[in-house]
Amino acid sequence: MNEKKAIIALLVENNANVLSRVSMLFGRRGYNIDSLTVSETNDPTISRITITTQGDDRIIEQIVLQTRKLVEVKAVQLEDENEAILRELLLVKVAADESQRATIRDICEVYKASIVDFSPSSIVCELTGKPSKINGFLDVIEKYQILELCRTGVTAMDRGNKIMSCENKESHKC
Amino acid sequence: MKLTGAEIITEVLIEQGVTDLFGYPGGAAINIYEALYHRQDKIKHYLTAHEQGATHAADGYARATGKTGVVLATSGPGATNTVTGIATAYLDSIPMVVITANVGTDLIGKDSFQEVFITGITQPITKHNYAVRDIDKLAETLRDAFRIAGSGRRGPVLVDVPKDITAATYEFSPMPRWEEPKVSSAPQSELLKVADLIAKAKRPVVCFGGGVISSEAGGELVEFVKKARIPTCHTIMGTGVIGFGDDLDMGMIGMHGSMTANSAIDETDLLLAMGTRFSDRVALNLRDFAPHATIVQFDIDESEIRKNVMADMAIIGDIKTELQSLIPLVEGKERPEWLETIGNWKKEYDIINGKNITGIRPVEIMEVIGEKCGSDAVIATDVGQHQMWAAQFCKKTRPRGFITSGGLGTMGFGYGAAIGAKIALPDATVFHITSDGSFHMNMNEACTAVSNNLKVITVIFDNKVLGMVRQWQTSFYNRHYISTQPERKTDYVKVAEGFGARGFRAETKEEFEKVLDEALAGEGPAWIVCPIDREERVLPMIPGGGTVRSAIME
Numbered sequence: 201m202n203e204k205k206a207i208i209a210l211l212v213e214n215n216a217n218v219l220s221r222v223s224m225l226f227g228r229r230g231y232n233i234d235s236l237t238v239s240e241t242n243d244p245t246i247s248r249i250t251i252t253t254q255g256d257d258r259i260i261e262q263i264v265l266q267t268r269k270l271v272e273v274k275a276v277q278l279e280d281e282n283e284a285i286l287r288e289l290l291l292v293k294v295a296a297d298e299s300q301r302a303t304i305r306d307i308c309e310v311y312k313a314s315i316v317d318f319s320p321s322s323i324v325c326e327l328t329g330k331p332s333k334i335n336g337f338l339d340v341i342e343k344y345q346i347l348e349l350c351r352t353g354v355t356a357m358d359r360g361n362k363i364m365s366c367e368n369k370e371s372h373k374c
Numbered sequence: 375m376k377l378t379g380a381e382i383i384t385e386v387l388i389e390q391g392v393t394d395l396f397g398y399p400g401g402a403a404i405n406i407y408e409a410l411y412h413r414q415d416k417i418k419h420y421l422t423a424h425e426q427g428a429t430h431a432a433d434g435y436a437r438a439t440g441k442t443g444v445v446l447a448t449s450g451p452g453a454t455n456t457v458t459g460i461a462t463a464y465l466d467s468i469p470m471v472v473i474t475a476n477v478g479t480d481l482i483g484k485d486s487f488q489e490v491f492i493t494g495i496t497q498p499i500t501k502h503n504y505a506v507r508d509i510d511k512l513a514e515t516l517r518d519a520f521r522i523a524g525s526g527r528r529g530p531v532l533v534d535v536p537k538d539i540t541a542a543t544y545e546f547s548p549m550p551r552w553e554e555p556k557v558s559s560a561p562q563s564e565l566l567k568v569a570d571l572i573a574k575a576k577r578p579v580v581c582f583g584g585g586v587i588s589s590e591a592g593g594e595l596v597e598f599v600k601k602a603r604i605p606t607c608h609t610i611m612g613t614g615v616i617g618f619g620d621d622l623d624m625g626m627i628g629m630h631g632s633m634t635a636n637s638a639i640d641e642t643d644l645l646l647a648m649g650t651r652f653s654d655r656v657a658l659n660l661r662d663f664a665p666h667a668t669i670v671q672f673d674i675d676e677s678e679i680r681k682n683v684m685a686d687m688a689i690i691g692d693i694k695t696e697l698q699s700l701i702p703l704v705e706g707k708e709r710p711e712w713l714e715t716i717g718n719w720k721k722e723y724d725i726i727n728g729k730n731i732t733g734i735r736p737v738e739i740m741e742v743i744g745e746k747c748g749s750d751a752v753i754a755t756d757v758g759q760h761q762m763w764a765a766q767f768c769k770k771t772r773p774r775g776f777i778t779s780g781g782l783g784t785m786g787f788g789y790g791a792a793i794g795a796k797i798a799l800p801d802a803t804v805f806h807i808t809s810d811g812s813f814h815m816n817m818n819e820a821c822t823a824v825s826n827n828l829k830v831i832t833v834i835f836d837n838k839v840l841g842m843v844r845q846w847q848t849s850f851y852n853r854h855y856i857s858t859q860p861e862r863k864t865d866y867v868k869v870a871e872g873f874g875a876r877g878f879r880a881e882t883k884e885e886f887e888k889v890l891d892e893a894l895a896g897e898g899p900a901w902i903v904c905p906i907d908r909e910e911r912v913l914p915m916i917p918g919g920g921t922v923r924s925a926i927m928e
Binding site (some may be wrong): 207217220221224225228258261262265266268272285306363 | 491497498501502504522662675676677679680681684
């Protein structure tokens with residue numbers, strides 16, 4: 201079994217329950233969700249979901265086919281990690297007294313992270329980038345005491361002229 | 375015209391061609407029942423003893439006819455009681471629309487009396503479901519429900535309607551009934567490849583399942599295998615399509631399938647799988663299933679390809695259309711050696727064992743039913759040993775005549791299903807084959823059969839034990855019989871009479887022949903209890919994870 205990471209983009213009807221339907225499908229078939237983002241698109245009737253998951257080729261194929269069967273799912277595509285634009289946002293609150301601030305600021309400068317909040321004993325850093333960049337930043341910042349951390353999960357889009365649009369599933373005038 | 379939500383529901387049902395529905399009223403559903411009161415000329419509601427029975431009846435109705443079965447239930451417990459029936463339909467891809475009433479919109483989410491989040495509960499067991507929240511979406515949603523349930527790979531769809539929406543009014547205009555457009559066939563080049571594989575194969579096998587019945591492709595399947603001369607086996611869901619005893623028929627495949635079918639799978643060099651999803655009761659060992667074969671999988675649902683068994687080639691689409699295109703491309707090719715091998719297996723293996731068994735035998739019961747009622751009778755089963763015996767010995771020769779819970783394996787399915795089938799096909803002889811274990815789950819539906827004077831003949835294979843689990847305890851658990859020998863003292867003849875039905879008892883084949891004649895001659899439902907030796911086992915049996923080489927023969 202060659203487990204690998206996969207990034208799956210979905211266009212779904214912007215209905216109540218649609219997120220639970222997608223996540224329940226993953227739950228009931230035993231697929232793991234590593235991260236999930238969802239938001240409305242330029243068309244207010246359509247939301248876009250990006251899921252990162254893991255599995256061998258056969259599992260990933262199954263995930264795509266099973267997800268596509270959901271009535272409210274209008275399009276499914278696998279994103280190529282090397283081709284697509286992948287972005288994620290990190291907020292991390294690090295313990296920092298006056299003596300540590302300068303070094304942390306230096307690290308942030310190298311990674312182009314912004315410092316968005318100061319307190320006498322802590323700093324909140326914000327970083328947007330592809331997951332590997334965020335992981336790299338965290339490797340360094342972990343030397344300090346991390347008080348709180350959250351990542352939004354990956355959101356993805358193809359470069360260039362390739363447009364993800366609703367598939368011609370007979371069920372929906374999309 | 376302006377109608378109430380409840381009237382919109384009944385009008386859409388009528389528009390969609392629904393003439394019968396099954397259900398149970400309650401506070402939240404009462405407006406819908408009021409609307410039905412005024413449309414009894416067009417649509418008949420059958421009250422069951424329990425909402426589970428209603429879903430099984432709608433399911434049996436759908437399996438017997440191909441039409442979409444319809445269920446109506448009230449909120450809360452009414453809705454939750456439909457869950458097992460919905461899951462049963464889902465696992466066997468049966469078209470069904472379940473309408474549940476819910477509490478009023480202003481009470482939703484407040485843990486109100488008889489409120490339950492049924493769309494959440496049924497999400498993983500429906501093809502799709504809807505919670506209607508606006509009267510302006512009601513008609514469209516119900517039409518979508520029928521379209522989704524009855525198209526592509528069939529399945530149950532649930533529509534939850536709050537009580538205030540059934541009372542609100544909205545403009546309604548009737549629409550023509552939706553008909554599924556024909557799914558276009560796979561490219562000719564792909565079918566030519568299949569035809570080429572068939573021409574080159576030395577030991578080809580067709581294995582088909584419920585998809586062939588769902589697609590009404592039984593005639594095409596028989597024409598295809600007869601033209602190409604390919605030996606054929608089926609899953610339990612495919613029972614009845616090819617004539618029993620035909621030289622190309624190898625019977626059922628899988629855990630309790632025939633040795634011939636399982637041996638053929640083991641040796642075939644080309645397996646054509648049609649409308650079957652390779653469940654773990656069919657492909658018991660995924661790695662060793664059809665180990666020498668090129669596998670071509672035909673399915674309407676693309677996600678079934680390579681879900682369980684790794685197919686080498688896939689044809690996606692409606693099997694009826696695919697077969698119509700494939701038949702002209704194949705040539706009749708005799709493979710005398712292969713057919714001879716199969717003939718020898720049949721002679722060697724497919725005989726019925728049973729040393730030291732006393733009293734009437736399951737095979738005898740099924741033979742008598744077959745002789746007296748022919749292949750037009752409908753047989754609905756419950757789940758367990760009797761189900762396997764019924765499948766092995768029913769000798770069905772037409773599709774939709776054998777109704778069984780194949781995927782979910784729902785004990786208690788049979789009576790409701792038989793009632794639904796009898797309502798769908800009033801002129802058919804309908805049998806409900808059950809056992810003491812399964813029958814105790816839902817025998818309450820006897821009242822439904824009595825109220826509606828439905829001549830459903832229930833045959834109880836009474837071995838006084840939970841036979842299938844006990845058989846496993848015998849074979850794999852050192853005869854540790856826990857909770858499978860309940861010592862019940864149920865007097866079925868009296869219970870039948872207590873319900874207002876007729877009760878009979880038959881201890882020998884001759885007695886069974888006699889009482890079956892009586893049961894068939896009389897009016898209304900009848901139960902025939904047949905005491906069966908509890909040591910009678912379902913054989914052959916391939917244990918889970920095994921192959922034909924590990925089959926238990928006696």
